[in-house]
Amino acid sequence: MWEYAPAPESRDIANLKPSYKMFVDGKFVEGTGEPLKTINPATEEVLAEVSTASQSDVDIAVKAARRAYDRVWSKMPGSERAKYIYRIARQIQERGRELAVLESLDNGKPIKESRDVDVPTAASHFFYHAGWADKLGYAGYGPDPKPLGVAGQVIPWNFPLLMAAWKIAPALACGNTVVLKPAETTPLTALVLADIIQQCDLPPGVVNIIPGAGDVGAALVGHADVDKVAFTGSTDVGKVIQGQLAGTSKKLTLELGGKAANIVFDDAPLDQAVEGIVNGIFFNQGHVCCAGSRLLVQESIADELVEKLHARVSTLRVGDPLDKNTDVGAINSREQLAKIKELTESAEAEGATRWTSSCPLPDKGFFFAPTVFSGVSQAMRIAREEIFGPVLSVLTFRTPEEAVAKANNTPYGLSAGVWTEKGSRILWMAQRMRAGVVWSNTFNRFDPTAPFGGYQESGFGREGGRTGLEAYLDV
Amino acid sequence: MAAPTTLPSALADATRDESSLRRFLHGLPGVDQVGVEQRAAGLGTRSIKKASKLHAIDLAISMVDLTTLEGADTHGKVRSLAAKAKRPDPDRPDVPKVAAVCVYPDMVKTAADDLVGTGINVASVATAFPSGRSTMDIKLADTRFAVEQGASEVDMVIDRGAFLSGRYGQVFEEIVKIKEACGDAHLKVILETGELVTYDNVRRASWLALLAGGDFIKTSTGKVQPAATLPVTHVMLQAVRDWKDQTGELRGVKPAGGIRTTKDAIKYLVAVHEVAGPEWLDPNLFRFGASTLLNDLLMQRRTQLDGHYSGPDYVTVD
Numbered sequence: 001m002w003e004y005a006p007a008p009e010s011r012d013i014a015n016l017k018p019s020y021k022m023f024v025d026g027k028f029v030e031g032t033g034e035p036l037k038t039i040n041p042a043t044e045e046v047l048a049e050v051s052t053a054s055q056s057d058v059d060i061a062v063k064a065a066r067r068a069y070d071r072v073w074s075k076m077p078g079s080e081r082a083k084y085i086y087r088i089a090r091q092i093q094e095r096g097r098e099l100a101v102l103e104s105l106d107n108g109k110p111i112k113e114s115r116d117v118d119v120p121t122a123a124s125h126f127f128y129h130a131g132w133a134d135k136l137g138y139a140g141y142g143p144d145p146k147p148l149g150v151a152g153q154v155i156p157w158n159f160p161l162l163m164a165a166w167k168i169a170p171a172l173a174c175g176n177t178v179v180l181k182p183a184e185t186t187p188l189t190a191l192v193l194a195d196i197i198q199q200c201d202l203p204p205g206v207v208n209i210i211p212g213a214g215d216v217g218a219a220l221v222g223h224a225d226v227d228k229v230a231f232t233g234s235t236d237v238g239k240v241i242q243g244q245l246a247g248t249s250k251k252l253t254l255e256l257g258g259k260a261a262n263i264v265f266d267d268a269p270l271d272q273a274v275e276g277i278v279n280g281i282f283f284n285q286g287h288v289c290c291a292g293s294r295l296l297v298q299e300s301i302a303d304e305l306v307e308k309l310h311a312r313v314s315t316l317r318v319g320d321p322l323d324k325n326t327d328v329g330a331i332n333s334r335e336q337l338a339k340i341k342e343l344t345e346s347a348e349a350e351g352a353t354r355w356t357s358s359c360p361l362p363d364k365g366f367f368f369a370p371t372v373f374s375g376v377s378q379a380m381r382i383a384r385e386e387i388f389g390p391v392l393s394v395l396t397f398r399t400p401e402e403a404v405a406k407a408n409n410t411p412y413g414l415s416a417g418v419w420t421e422k423g424s425r426i427l428w429m430a431q432r433m434r435a436g437v438v439w440s441n442t443f444n445r446f447d448p449t450a451p452f453g454g455y456q457e458s459g460f461g462r463e464g465g466r467t468g469l470e471a472y473l474d475v
Numbered sequence: 476m477a478a479p480t481t482l483p484s485a486l487a488d489a490t491r492d493e494s495s496l497r498r499f500l501h502g503l504p505g506v507d508q509v510g511v512e513q514r515a516a517g518l519g520t521r522s523i524k525k526a527s528k529l530h531a532i533d534l535a536i537s538m539v540d541l542t543t544l545e546g547a548d549t550h551g552k553v554r555s556l557a558a559k560a561k562r563p564d565p566d567r568p569d570v571p572k573v574a575a576v577c578v579y580p581d582m583v584k585t586a587a588d589d590l591v592g593t594g595i596n597v598a599s600v601a602t603a604f605p606s607g608r609s610t611m612d613i614k615l616a617d618t619r620f621a622v623e624q625g626a627s628e629v630d631m632v633i634d635r636g637a638f639l640s641g642r643y644g645q646v647f648e649e650i651v652k653i654k655e656a657c658g659d660a661h662l663k664v665i666l667e668t669g670e671l672v673t674y675d676n677v678r679r680a681s682w683l684a685l686l687a688g689g690d691f692i693k694t695s696t697g698k699v700q701p702a703a704t705l706p707v708t709h710v711m712l713q714a715v716r717d718w719k720d721q722t723g724e725l726r727g728v729k730p731a732g733g734i735r736t737t738k739d740a741i742k743y744l745v746a747v748h749e750v751a752g753p754e755w756l757d758p759n760l761f762r763f764g765a766s767t768l769l770n771d772l773l774m775q776r777r778t779q780l781d782g783h784y785s786g787p788d789y790v791t792v793d
Contacts, residue, residue: 002530002748002756007522112520271713272510315749324522421505441507 026204068205078134089126108330147175149227253461258414262292340389413455587625702732731764
């Protein structure tokens with residue numbers, strides 16, 4: 001047997017500090033909220049203490065953003081704004097290793113993902129939107145589209161740095177100023193991004209980052225002087241925000257949960273479909289709103305595909321997120337692990353057949369072995385509720401119509417995958433899928449030029465691409 | 476057309492006649508280019524360190540088919556290659572010997588005489604290598620000659636012209652006949668993937684060679700660019716894995732040409748480990764067709780043990 005020796009990335013690269021402060025008006029300041037302790041989900045050790053915002057800190061941050069908007073940022077020519085945004089992008093690349101290691105420590109995702117996906121994609125979002133800053137007149141929203149003002153942004157814990165980039169880059173490019181609240185379990189990389197922003201000499205107040213729990217987010221989105229709210233997170237919280245904002249003039253975009261179908265036809269490139277299914281649900285421990293958590297496979301190839309899938313999933317390496325050979329890292333929090341366990345138990349109780357990889361799991365930390373449920377029906381909770389974990393449900397279909405009907409039979413509609421060698425069928429399916437993104441013969445590919453967003457309870461508004469600019473322009 | 480071994484009925488049916496063979500090969504699932512290249516690149520980022528690296532280096536050395544296939548080859552060169560095969564690093568007797576020495580048919584006897592009793596195989600290219608452009612009689616004679624001279628392994632080339640124009644039956648028959656001519660010698664079937672171009676073709680040619688009884692499928696002659704690549708090897712490893720799942724038989728894979736560094740070799744071993752499975756990490760089931768790779772493996776092996784780099788002057792050039 002050939003065992004791979006541990007190949008851990010050095011945690012010193014993360015430059016971890018014992019405490020982190022919030023970033024308001026160009027300075028790092030102590031918040032007056034109760035400080036929070038952020039932990040490493042792979043070891044349960046405390047990484048750092050982070051100061052949080054109180055209601056009055058939210059007000060101070062919004063005021064700073066308003067001042068920066070009125071006095072500097074809204075008046076600055078797009079070509080000048082672009083220089084700052086390019087600078088941020090280059091700094092993210094420059095400090096890529098630091099950000100990647102810190103992200104893996106704080107979030108639990110494997111280093112190969114933070115290194116090869118999160119950090120480079122975050123940089124590319126800044127690069128892409130920097131290019132738009134002086135070309136907004138050509139984006140299709142009139143000759144001189146105006147910014148909205150102060151954007152209040154709340155982001156989740158699954159892609160802490162990348163989501164900050166998705167939110168901040170278009171806002172700045174369009175001329176808005178930002179108050180952003182990172183998730184309470186993963187605030188660290190956003191605060192290093194704040195450090196980068198400070199070193200890039202952005203005018204004080206253009207970007208403010210205020211850690212805290214849900215109450216800080218609620219105060220931020222409810223603040224009277226916020227013109228635009230962007231939220232990525234759970235559908236439950238999204239509904240509350242939508243209710244809170246009803247009747248105000250605030251512009252809102254929501255990117256919420258999903259229960260994506262990955263549909264495999266009998267003529268699909270099978271080995272690559274297996275890869276795509278694995279990437280669809282086990283990427284980032286399944287903590288992906290667009291994860292392909294429902295596999296819909298044509299009945300005639302179901303047994304063969306599931307067999308191949310089990311063999312492939314058995315090779316996934318679960319463990320230390322900092323090990324370069326780890327494929328699946330730690331579940332982000334104890335609460336999330338409990339949710340995943342609860343939902344998998346319900347699936348067993350409802351009669352689905354469970355298969356779990358026999359891979360060894362670490363003794364400490366929050367880990368969940370990759371799991372595949374077959375014999376799942378649409379009526380089971382596991383096929384309806386977002387699981388946000390490394391758990392796949394396998395359903396079968398016989399005709400393309402049935403595949404569409406089952407795929408669309410969900411209150412969500414964020415993403416979908418179609419696997420077939422037949423180009424016409426890909427287009428036929430894509431027209432009928434109620435999903436914001438339809439991947440064909442691939443899954444979970446992200447690019448700043450491609451708009452991303454959902455249908456129905458997966459939210460509204462688009463992020464990325466030309467279409468994504470609309471959310472930050474007064475049009 | 477007769478299948479050379481007893482196959483499960485579905486596979487035996489595939490070899491019944493030309494049209495069955497065509498239907499079978501065209502019925503294989505396609506290979507998505509973007510997907511297989513992404514997977515190969517992803518697996519290429521595995522980080523193999525310390526004891527696992529040393530193990531990989533020794534394993535790779537034991538899988539090398541030390542090769543010389545030049546018009547300028549001489550008996551003297553083949554003899555020094557045989558000496559190198561026996562003791563790759565003369566200062567370090569614990570270095571494993573290589574799997575085989577691979578030469579042209581007229582050099583087989585020289586190599587075989589020097590390697591008697593060492594357990595190192597003598598592989599010979601045959602069948603009008605590298606183009607395969609000759610008559611069947613000559614290809615058979617070429618093969619018989621190599622075996623008579625003492626080759627225990629034969630590396631044949633397929634007729635790519637016939638394959639690309641869809642005459643699968645002809646390619647199949649050729650492989651079957653050459654396999655017969657090999658007798659007890661192992662047959663490696665060179666697909667020359669650089670001329671097949673698409674991954675779909677590579678998969679079909681792999682299955683064709685397996686159905687016809689090839690013991691190994693081999694990527695390239697080394698005379699055509701591109702030679703071995705990681706994604707092509709992935710497709711071929713998947714084919715032998717699928718073959719095992721359907722028949723229970725283990726067949727081998729040999730990437731050849733263009734693998735020059737330890738780093739590359741380890742990427743291939745990771746692919747063998749994770750695509751085909753750990754049981755293929757065996758010189759009987761995986762080989763590297765290479766000439767310059769061995770010295771890099773030896774230098775990296777010294778580095779692992781000594782803790783510092785030495786240099787090319789500390790390993791022998793032939």
